[in-house]
Amino acid sequence: MSAVLVLVDYDGSTVRKAAFELLTLARRIGDPVAVVVGPDAASAADALRGHGATTIVTVDDAAVLDHLVAPVAEALAQLVARYSAVAVLVPSSSSGKEVAGRLAIKISSGVVTDAVDVERDETENPAQLVAIKSVFAGSFTTRCVVSHGIPIICVKPNSVAPEPAADTEATVVAFVPELSDLARAARITARAPRQASGRPDLGEAAIVVSGGRGTNGDFAPVESFADALGGAVGASRAAVDAGWYPHANQVGQTGTTVSPQLYVAAGISGAIQHRAGMQTSKTVVAVNKDAEAPIFEMVDFGVVGDLATVLPAATDEIAKRRT
Numbered sequence: 001m002s003a004v005l006v007l008v009d010y011d012g013s014t015v016r017k018a019a020f021e022l023l024t025l026a027r028r029i030g031d032p033v034a035v036v037v038g039p040d041a042a043s044a045a046d047a048l049r050g051h052g053a054t055t056i057v058t059v060d061d062a063a064v065l066d067h068l069v070a071p072v073a074e075a076l077a078q079l080v081a082r083y084s085a086v087a088v089l090v091p092s093s094s095s096g097k098e099v100a101g102r103l104a105i106k107i108s109s110g111v112v113t114d115a116v117d118v119e120r121d122e123t124e125n126p127a128q129l130v131a132i133k134s135v136f137a138g139s140f141t142t143r144c145v146v147s148h149g150i151p152i153i154c155v156k157p158n159s160v161a162p163e164p165a166a167d168t169e170a171t172v173v174a175f176v177p178e179l180s181d182l183a184r185a186a187r188i189t190a191r192a193p194r195q196a197s198g199r200p201d202l203g204e205a206a207i208v209v210s211g212g213r214g215t216n217g218d219f220a221p222v223e224s225f226a227d228a229l230g231g232a233v234g235a236s237r238a239a240v241d242a243g244w245y246p247h248a249n250q251v252g253q254t255g256t257t258v259s260p261q262l263y264v265a266a267g268i269s270g271a272i273q274h275r276a277g278m279q280t281s282k283t284v285v286a287v288n289k290d291a292e293a294p295i296f297e298m299v300d301f302g303v304v305g306d307l308a309t310v311l312p313a314a315t316d317e318i319a320k321r322r323t
């Protein structure tokens with residue numbers, strides 16, 4: 001068995017789509033061993049089985065859940081050894097990347113972050129795994145190989161279409177890792193649920209509509225357009241710094257990295273720090289009243305115009321076509 005460990009994106013009650021995307025990739029390169037960390041982790045088993053996990057390892061020991069990510073990295077390191085894993089796939093979220101970095105130190109392996117695909121090197125060496133990245137606003141595709149240890153690959157959400165599998169026979173194993181004192185150095189003292197907006201989570205939404213300084217503080221057209229498309233709302237740092245939208249919605253270098261199928265930038269100039277958070281989006285559309293705005297250098301489709309006119313017209317058109 002060529003076990004590929006998949007760290008499941010699980011929020012304590014729901015398995016997120018990113019986990020099914022990783023399982024889809026893992027099936028292409030080996031036997032997916034899904035590792036679910038969270039309360040009542042066994043409840044995730046059916047969903048994971050339906051996406052091809054052959055082994056489901058549940059970790060819901062209080063000692064792991066009460067601490068930050070260090071125990072998760074220790075658990076994964078022990079599971080790599082137990083299953084002789086050939087690779088580890090992790091969501092390319094901020095916590096996923098931290099787990100990956102800590103795991104890499106523990107098992108002396110290389111990490112690739114922000115991958116959009118993983119495949120075997122069928123031409124030269126099929127045992128070798130290649131992580132594919134899209135860089136410089138999608139202008140280049142790079143192929144990355146880990147040269148030391150087993151590859152730990154962080155995969156961006158929405159990079160792969162999740163494919164359900166015929167229900168597999170999966171073994172469910174409860175695992176209690178042995179934790180070092182260091183892993184328990186930082187403890188979680190309180191948790192508060194984020195206020196629900198009714199919109200998809202920014203980091204994993206398939207469609208994101210973002211507003212910038214060009215909104216002049218009025219995000220209503222941006223929100224209405226996002227709602228018409230069933231998308232999440234993002235914001236540039238200029239809009240966040242002005243207090244027009246919460247920091248949780250900021251897209252960019254110092255905000256969230258998104259990689260949706262469709263990214264709409266409205267009233268955003270396209271500064272490098274903003275691009276850093278959305279440049280791997282599949283299709284980029286911009287609405288900007290300045291035809292010279294740098295964002296137009298990277299778009300698939302651009303509209304030169306006032307967002308206060310263009311977005312409501314597009315929203316109306318979508319509503320009309322839906323009825």
Ligand code: FAD
Nearest residue numbers: 212213214236237238252253254267268269273274289307
């Ligand atoms: P502007 O650059 O002011 O652009 C506004 C755009 O709106 C213009 O192109 C204008 O033509 C257009 N416009 C105006 N009115 C209208 C209208 N009515 N209709 C249509 N278009 C209109 N930025 C981020 O976004 N995310 C980050 O994470 C981030 N991190 C940073 C980290 C560092 C260390 C630094 C130094 C900067 C960072 N920035 C970040 C800031 C970044 O450099 C830009 O200042 C910011 O992205 C600009 O936001 P903006 O495009 O909304 O505003």
